[in-house]
Amino acid sequence: xxxxxxxxxxxxxxxxxxxxxxxxxxxxxxxxxxxxxxxxxxxxxxxxxxxxxxxxxxxxxxxxxxxxxxxxxxxxxxxxxxxxxxxxxxxxxxxxxxxxxxxxxxxxxxxxxxxxxxxxxxxxxxxxxxxxxxxxxxxxxxxxxxxxxxxxxxxxxxxxxxxxxxxxxxxxxxxxxxxxxxxxxxxxxxxxxxxxxxxxxxxxxxxxxxxxxxxxxxxxxxxxxxxxxxxxxxxxxxxxxxxxxxxxxxxxxxxxxxxxxxxxxxxxxxxxxxxxxxxxxxxxxxxxxxxxxxxxxxxxxxxxxxxxxxxxxxxxxxxxxxxxxxxxxxxxxxxxxxxxxxxxxxxxxxxxxxxxxxxxxxxx
Numbered sequence: 001x002x003x004x005x006x007x008x009x010x011x012x013x014x015x016x017x018x019x020x021x022x023x024x025x026x027x028x029x030x031x032x033x034x035x036x037x038x039x040x041x042x043x044x045x046x047x048x049x050x051x052x053x054x055x056x057x058x059x060x061x062x063x064x065x066x067x068x069x070x071x072x073x074x075x076x077x078x079x080x081x082x083x084x085x086x087x088x089x090x091x092x093x094x095x096x097x098x099x100x101x102x103x104x105x106x107x108x109x110x111x112x113x114x115x116x117x118x119x120x121x122x123x124x125x126x127x128x129x130x131x132x133x134x135x136x137x138x139x140x141x142x143x144x145x146x147x148x149x150x151x152x153x154x155x156x157x158x159x160x161x162x163x164x165x166x167x168x169x170x171x172x173x174x175x176x177x178x179x180x181x182x183x184x185x186x187x188x189x190x191x192x193x194x195x196x197x198x199x200x201x202x203x204x205x206x207x208x209x210x211x212x213x214x215x216x217x218x219x220x221x222x223x224x225x226x227x228x229x230x231x232x233x234x235x236x237x238x239x240x241x242x243x244x245x246x247x248x249x250x251x252x253x254x255x256x257x258x259x260x261x262x263x264x265x266x267x268x269x270x271x272x273x274x275x276x277x278x279x280x281x282x283x284x285x286x287x288x289x290x291x292x293x294x295x296x297x298x299x300x301x302x303x304x305x306x307x308x309x310x311x312x313x314x315x316x317x318x319x320x321x322x323x324x325x326x327x328x329x330x331x332x333x334x335x336x337x338x339x340x341x342x343x344x345x346x347x348x349x350x351x352x353x354x355x356x357x358x359x360x361x362x363x364x
Contacts, residue, residue, distance in 0.1 A: 002045045004080050008038050010073045017067035017077065022293050023060040023300070026310040032060045034067035038080045044087050058084050059095055060307065062300050063180050064263040064293035086182025097302045098181050105173045106186060114145040119171065122148030127155045130164040136203045137165040138217075140210035141173050142331035150209050150331055153358035154235050158207070160362060161247045165207060170197055174216040180298035184224070191224040198230060205231045207238055209354060211262035211330050212297075235354055236271050236329055243278045250360040252280035258319040259283060260337070260350070262330035266291050272329050272353050279360040284322035286315055296336035312340040316348055325349040327356060 017034035018024055024033050031053050040054045050058075063078040071077060088094045104113040122144055123129065129137075137158070139151040158165055172194045178187040198206065208214050211234065218232035242248040257276065261269055276283055286292065295301070295311025316337065319326040326348065328334050334352060341348040 002042065004038070004041060004076075004083065007073075007075050008041060008080065011035060011038075011075060012073060014072060016070045016072065020066040020070050020290070020292075022062075022064070022066070022295055022311040022314065023304075023307060026307060026314070032057045034061075034077045034081075037061060037084070038075070038077055041080060041084055044084050044091075047091065055093075056304070058088065059098070059299055059303050062263065062293045062295065062297040064291070064297070065266065066263075066291055066293065069266075069291070082180065082182050084182075085180075086184065089182055094181065095299070095303050098299050101177055101299065101302060102181065102183055102186065105175055105177060106190065110141040110145060110173050111177050112141070112145070114141065119144045120167065120169075122151045123167070124152060127152065128159045128164045129155065130166045132202075133164060133166040134202060134204040135163060135165045136168050136198070136201070136206050138168065138171055138206050138208040138210075138213055140208060140213040140331065142335050143209050144171075146335040147331040147352065149355050150334075150352045153352070153355040154207075154209050156358050156362060157239060157242075157248065157354065161242050166201070166203075168198065168201065168203075172197075174210075174213040176212045176216045176220075176297075177299065179216065179220055179224075187220075188224040191221040195221055195225055195228060199228075203230050205233060207233055207235055209235050209329075209331065209352075211264040212332065215264040234265065234329075236275060237268075239354070239357060240271050240274055243275065248357070248361050250275075250279040250357065251363075253356065253360050254280075255325055255356075256282045256284055256323045257325045257327045258286045258315075258323040260286065260294065260315055260319075260326050260328040260330070260333050261291060262328070262333065263291070263293050263297070265329070272327075275353055275357060276327070279357065281327075281356070286318050286322075294330075294333040294336050296332055301336060308336070309340050309343065312337050313344065316341060316344075316346055325351060327351055327353050329353045 037057050067077045101111050143150045175187050175190045214234040295308040301308040
C-alpha cells in the first residue's frame, strides 16, 4: 500500500471539491478537479507516464485549501498534491519553471530572482528602525520588491505605537514555494539556516506582513527543523490588539470594500474585518463569503499564466459589482491581481489593510 492510498480510497465521489477549486471553475470539462489530482498518485508512485492533462492537473493548484475545507471525508487533498509534486521532482519530471523558481529562492533569495541589493529599498528616512531590538520586522519578498508601501505603513504604525523594530540584514525568502512543490530537503536546510540566523540576533518576536511568511515560519519551520526560540506574528494580529487597547485610534474612513482574503490565514478572517470595522469601513463580501484563491501561488501563475489570470478575474469582476475598493492583507494577491488588471486594461482600486489603517490612524 502506498502512502495516502487508504485516504484516497475513502473518496465518496461527492464532487464537492470540484465546485470550490478555482482552476476547475475557470476551465471547461471538469478536467482539472481536485479529485482527479489525487487519483493520479498511484500512477506517479509506480513511475508511470501521465497524460498531459493528468500532469498539468498536479500543478494546476495553488494549494489554497478550499478543497480540504469541503471534503466530507477529511481527505488531505493539498498534502497529497504536495506529495505528488515531491515524487515528480525526485523523478526529474517537474516543470522547468518550477525548478527554476526553486533555484531562484536558494541562490537569489526570491522566487522572481529580484536583485538582492534592492531588498531594503523600501526603507525611507522617516522610518524609525533600530540597529538592535528583540522585535524584528520581516517584509518578505513580495512586500520588499513589489509592494513597498505595505512595509512603510507597517513600520509607521509600529513607530506610532512606540515600537522601533530592527530589520534582518540577511532576511531570506521564507521558502513557501519549495514547500508547496515538495522540495523538503532543500526547504529543511533553508529553514535551519534562517532560524539559526534569526536566533543569533537575539530576536524574541518576528512581525511579518506576508501571510505566507507567517505560515511558513510559525508552522512549517518547526516541522522542517525544530521548535523556534522566537514568536512569529502577522502584523494584523498586532494591530488588532493595539486597536483593542487604545494604542491605535482609527478615524472613520468612508469606504465600501470587498476583502481579498489570504488563503494561508483563512481560519482567522475575522481579524481583518474587525480592523476594517474599527475604521468604520463597510464590507461587501466577495463570493458571498466563500474563500476563492487569487490564482497565483504555488507555481500556478508561472506555469499556467492564462488560467491564473482567469482566476484573478473572478475576484476583480465580483468586487466591481459590490464595492468601491478591494482590500487585501496578502502582498502576493496584490502583486498578482495588480498585474492582471493592467494586462486586461481593468481599472482596479486595491489597497493593503495596513496601508488603509495607516491612512486612518496617521492621515494621508
